[in-house]
Amino acid sequence: MKKVILGDHAVSYGALLSRVQTIAAYPITPQTLIVERLSEMTANGELDAIFTKVESEHSAMASTVGSSAAGARAFTATSAQGLALMHEMLHWAAGARLPIVMANVNRAMAPGWTIWTDQNDSLSARDVGWMQVYCQNNQEVLDSIILGYKVSEQVDLPTMVILDAFVLSHTAEGVDIPDIKKVDEFLPPYKPEIKMDINDPRSFGALTSPDVYMEFRYKMQQAMDKAKKVIVEEGKKFGEMFGREYGLIEEYKTEDADTILIASATVASTARAVIDELREKGEKVGLVRIRVFRPFPTEEIIKVLEGRKKVVVIDRNISFGKTGIFFDEVKGAFYNSKGNKPPMFGYIAGLGGRDVTPKVIREIVEDALNKDKPESEIIWKGVKL
Amino acid sequence: MKHSDKDVKIKGASDMPEMPASLGSMAHNKTASWRNLKPVIDESKCIKCFICWKFCPDAAIDFIDENTSPKINYDYCKGCGICAHECPVKCIDMVEEER
Amino acid sequence: MIEILIHGRGGQGSVKASLALASAASKAGKYVQSFPEFGVERRGAPVKAFNRISDEPIVVRSKIYNPDHVVVLDPTLLHAIDITEGLKEGGWIIINTEKSPDSFTEYTKKFKVATVNATRIAVENHLGSKAAPIVNTAILGAIIRVLKVAGKKDLEEGIKEFVPVKAEANIKAAYEAFDQVKFSKEA
Numbered sequence: 290m291k292k293v294i295l296g297d298h299a300v301s302y303g304a305l306l307s308r309v310q311t312i313a314a315y316p317i318t319p320q321t322l323i324v325e326r327l328s329e330m331t332a333n334g335e336l337d338a339i340f341t342k343v344e345s346e347h348s349a350m351a352s353t354v355g356s357s358a359a360g361a362r363a364f365t366a367t368s369a370q371g372l373a374l375m376h377e378m379l380h381w382a383a384g385a386r387l388p389i390v391m392a393n394v395n396r397a398m399a400p401g402w403t404i405w406t407d408q409n410d411s412l413s414a415r416d417v418g419w420m421q422v423y424c425q426n427n428q429e430v431l432d433s434i435i436l437g438y439k440v441s442e443q444v445d446l447p448t449m450v451i452l453d454a455f456v457l458s459h460t461a462e463g464v465d466i467p468d469i470k471k472v473d474e475f476l477p478p479y480k481p482e483i484k485m486d487i488n489d490p491r492s493f494g495a496l497t498s499p500d501v502y503m504e505f506r507y508k509m510q511q512a513m514d515k516a517k518k519v520i521v522e523e524g525k526k527f528g529e530m531f532g533r534e535y536g537l538i539e540e541y542k543t544e545d546a547d548t549i550l551i552a553s554a555t556v557a558s559t560a561r562a563v564i565d566e567l568r569e570k571g572e573k574v575g576l577v578r579i580r581v582f583r584p585f586p587t588e589e590i591i592k593v594l595e596g597r598k599k600v601v602v603i604d605r606n607i608s609f610g611k612t613g614i615f616f617d618e619v620k621g622a623f624y625n626s627k628g629n630k631p632p633m634f635g636y637i638a639g640l641g642g643r644d645v646t647p648k649v650i651r652e653i654v655e656d657a658l659n660k661d662k663p664e665s666e667i668i669w670k671g672v673k674l
Numbered sequence: 675m676k677h678s679d680k681d682v683k684i685k686g687a688s689d690m691p692e693m694p695a696s697l698g699s700m701a702h703n704k705t706a707s708w709r710n711l712k713p714v715i716d717e718s719k720c721i722k723c724f725i726c727w728k729f730c731p732d733a734a735i736d737f738i739d740e741n742t743s744p745k746i747n748y749d750y751c752k753g754c755g756i757c758a759h760e761c762p763v764k765c766i767d768m769v770e771e772e773r
Numbered sequence: 774m775i776e777i778l779i780h781g782r783g784g785q786g787s788v789k790a791s792l793a794l795a796s797a798a799s800k801a802g803k804y805v806q807s808f809p810e811f812g813v814e815r816r817g818a819p820v821k822a823f824n825r826i827s828d829e830p831i832v833v834r835s836k837i838y839n840p841d842h843v844v845v846l847d848p849t850l851l852h853a854i855d856i857t858e859g860l861k862e863g864g865w866i867i868i869n870t871e872k873s874p875d876s877f878t879e880y881t882k883k884f885k886v887a888t889v890n891a892t893r894i895a896v897e898n899h900l901g902s903k904a905a906p907i908v909n910t911a912i913l914g915a916i917i918r919v920l921k922v923a924g925k926k927d928l929e930e931g932i933k934e935f936v937p938v939k940a941e942a943n944i945k946a947a948y949e950a951f952d953q954v955k956f957s958k959e960a
């Protein structure tokens with residue numbers, strides 16, 4: 290059934306169709322509509338889940354960790370400062386290997402106080418052991434929640450499904466809402482091997498000596514490696530069942546491209562229109578959208594970048610004291626590859642919700658096309674001096 | 675992965691569970707080796723108030739019945755001395771472990 | 774792809790109108806986007822809502838700066854802001870007013886004007902109060918008539934979905950506006 294819905298409500302429907310059993314959440318703009326709708330769904334019986342109102346995001350994740358450890362399919366959602374407050378518990382969720390799925394609405398960090406989009410909130414949680422999926426439209430948001438559980442429950446790591454504040458969260462578009470029976474077929478009930486169970490008592494997360502701690506970390510990395518395969522496999526299966534396939538990266542007109550533009554989330558969506566425009570002018574440009582940031586698609590990126598003449602990365606984020614984060618990671622991934630290395634241009638744009646229009650993207654690509662190599666590691670786009 | 679009722683020896687990552695959870699019940703994890711001082715109840719003075727049983731932070735004191743003095747389980751007692759401190763008639767002695 | 778900008782005042786339901794329009798166009802088989810001005814809305818202050826409607830999937834996700842058409846929910850806005858800012862030449866300006874389209878000579882040189890007295894229609898259908906009539910559904914009837922982005926049945930469903938309270942009266946108002954909208958001579 291096709292319905293015109295907001296990105297936030299696409300999240301709620303994704304959770305509904307995944308038959309989540311617990312939701313613990315604290316409201317924060319622009320995530321509020323997600324949990325508002327879920328509380329309605331649980332109140333009117335559409336969704337058989339326990340909805341817990343908590344006093345902070347730290348508690349939201351603590352509660353979610355608890356219910357997931359007890360064997361429930363657990364869901365929560367947050368944004369920006371809320372995600373930051375949750376940070377300690379993000380480690381607990383990943384370290385305890387719990388297949389939680391959480392939606393994070395990408396909102397810039399305060400101060401200065403802001404509610405508009407950029408990626409510094411989720412990227413500050415880069416190293417906690419969560420998978421991260423950056424979505425480009427509302428359909429992908431809904432589908433990625435379902436896929437999130439499917440993948441997480443196989444690799445025992447949590448998934449963060451990420452959508453841009455307002456650009457997706459408060460924008461309505463046509464979304465195909467799959468039949469729940471079909472989703473049931475794709476996503477069977479969650480049956481963990483180990484859970485908190487009074488008939489099978491254990492100790493969880495207890496003191497872990499240097500003797501074994503490192504092994505647990507090794508296993509988390511192994512799970513991330515496995516996730517790369519599982520994400521692709523399940524993305525294919527999802528495509529067969531629902532007609533929409535998902536992978537780690539998405540290529541657009543890359544085949545004969547000399548210059549590759551790399552972007553993520555909605556910037557990558559808008560960039561397609563720019564690629565079309567530049568192609569019409571005879572420029573051989575293509576686009577790579579990084580959909581999954583953790584696990585990072587190193588091999589896939591090396592494969593598509595090898596032999597190109599130029600690489601242009603747009604970051605709607607910044608690692609202060611370094612560069613744009615996607616730029617840094619793409620560069621790092623590429624260093625040990627064979628063959629010649631094309632010059633890589635790293636642009637920062639759209640921080641704090643500044644609009645990334647087709648014009649902005651076009652100017653970025655044209656700027657790179659006009660230069661032999663970047664004048665600096667960071668090129669600021671549109672900053673007023 | 676049903677938990678084991680025996681002691682579990684781990685080689686490395688390959689025989690560890692994904693989540694940092696114990697492979698067996700903690701009953702097999704005898705923690706008494708930590709103990710330096712050992713509580714000993716003088717049953718002749720004990721008034722069977724069971725305050726020690728309530729206070730033991732490790733549930734290492736067993737309740738038998740109302741007419742019997744509680745028994746300390748030396749497999750788990752860590753020798754913290756809380757029971758001795760709380761006993762209203764001071765009939766628990768903390769004695770040096772002989773090792 | 775066409776891009777539409779709806780001018781209204783906070784509390785008048787511009788966002789609801791934009792959502793119902795998107796839903797109607799989606800039912801008519803189009804790809805759609807509907808979004809508000811991102812951020813905070815104050816009651817009474819000028820606000821905008823946006824629509825993209827296309828036969829192809831829509832990939833552009835920036836705001837709309839150069840709309841093909843604009844809609845004005847509140848005639849007092851005509852003096853408060855420049856409603857033609859960024860509007861593409863030849864585009865439609867659909868205004869809620871009792872005036873005739875040809876009286877807007879300041880617009881008719883570069884743009885096409887359509888007018889409908891949505892306020893009167895809303896009052897007659899008891900939508901909102903006399904002092905603050907709710908005109909957002911009536912204007913939708915005029916929009917689909919002028920821009921042909923959805924059929925009347927599609928609009929009916931769009932209104933039921935996003936304006937479920939008093940849906941019948943709202944649909945009736947939309948239909949009346951559909952019939953009563955007037956077009957400028959040039960068009």
Ligand code: SF4
Pocket residue numbers: 715719720721722723724725726727743744760761762763764765766
């Ligand atoms: S607290 Fe002292 S008196 Fe009371 S039961 Fe324990 S040993 Fe006996």
Ligand code: SF4
Pocket residue numbers: 713729730731732733734735746750751752753754755756757758
């Ligand atoms: S010494 Fe501490 S651990 Fe041992 S029985 Fe007394 S209270 Fe319990």
